Amino acid sequence: MALNSSELSVGDTYSECLVEDLKRTQIVMYAGSSGDYNPLHTDEIYTTKVAGYPTVFAHGMLTMGMTGRMLTNYVGDGRLTKYGVRFTNQVWPGDTLNATATVEEVAGDKVKLKVETTNQDGLVVVSGYAEARVD
Amino acid sequence: MAVDKFAIEASHIMMFARSIADDNQVYYDADYAATTxxxxxxxxxxxxxxxAQFDPDYFLRPKVGQAWFGSGKEPSGISRGEGSGGGGGGGGGLHAEQHFEYHRHLTPGDVLTATVKPGKTWEKESKRAGKLTFSETVTEYRDQNGELVITATGVGVRTERPVDSK
Incomplete structure (x- = not known):
């Protein structure tokens, strides 16, 4: 279901919980589907002993992918025209993530959204924007 | 990543949707999708x-007959100084930004090619990870008719040391 421009106002928000208690297995699934097998995401020994991180962490693209789910649930299937993010903090196993889209501009058949995903401590892990076609 | 032939397949889309925990049936069920x-x-x-799955040279996938920098008997399959493959030994390559522009959405049966152009590079000093070196790449995905379908801009960052998460 697509959005209707006449029903949208600047400042409107839409939020979803993306994941509660992120599992290492979910990260393994993302490695397998995306083809990004960087050991930093799935190999605890390499990540702690060689790379110097406290544990493995999620692909930024996994968080972007899950955040995209919030967006497509909001704007409708096949409606996104732009979507971009900065990865501002790492996402770790056990994290709980919430994503919010905020309407920044409605012009003609386009809506511009601000996109933000935060973890259980309120830390922003993904910050970006999206544009979508609306009715 | 440069790719000669990226065939869009329904089973790959299904697995990808599962991996991002998205149960929207438009990614799984052709009969349902026909009603959307x-x-x-x-x-x-x-x-x-x-x-990346279709890039023969993608460096973050183990390859037959080649050393892999992840752990096995030892914490890393290659010694330091051989190059970490960008995987972060002592703080290496991380994904900083990703941007997509959709000219249309992909559907099973599409066969894409991807061409990559280098973009800007820049440096920044950070308290959490030392000197940061950013580099941008622009990937153009074209379909079987040569039409541009997705423009993807990625920014990678190499850090001087592992990012302090505190």
């Missing part, structure tokens, strides 16, 4: 990134 606005299964917005 797109009219067929489409790929989730970040799916183009999985073109």
């Amino acid at each position: 606005e797109p009219g067929s299964i489409i790929a989730p917005p970040t799916f183009a990134q999985s073109s």
